[in-house]
Amino acid sequence: MTLLLTAEQVRGPKYLNVSERGLRVLLKAGLPYIKVGKRKMFPPDEIKDWISQHTSRCHIGSIAGQARRxxxxxxxxxxxxxxxxxxxxTKTSPTSERPTSTGGR
Structure with missing residues (x-):
């Protein structure tokens, strides 16, 4: 069993099935990760828990299921x-037939 997952593994269909941009959005939303040098690594158990916590909140009629206005x-x-x-x-309208003021400035 893998101890930590790479960003590519977490983004894949087995876990989140999102793009790089989608992963960044989820990281801002609190997706758990561990910094290993310059890389972000993901503990599989914490990812599964996070997914179950965040998908159980969705219900029929929520804003997530509606189209963006x-x-x-x-x-x-x-x-x-x-x-x-x-x-x-080119037709003249009644508003354009008003006399203009002749006062100069």
Whole structure:
């Protein structure tokens, strides 16, 4: 049995199945590791415990299962021809017919 796992082993499908970026996010979230020189090594038992603690909190209807909101809304759109769009821009609207002030600054 392996005493410590490398980052590649922990990222793999047997444990977390995440990318390098995903592993960094999990490390910030408290994933346990041990520094060995410049490397981060992972105790398998602690990783399994951490996974079980963090996956048991998820439940149906949690925010983790919902799609991320982009802030954009969907509305009906109309496709118009380029010529018609140009005509709409050149037409004068009632607000543009107001007299402008002649006072100079």
């Amino acid at each position: 982009t802030g954009m809304s969907r509305s009906q759109s109309t496709v118009i021809a380029f010529d018609e769009a140009c005509e709409r821009l």
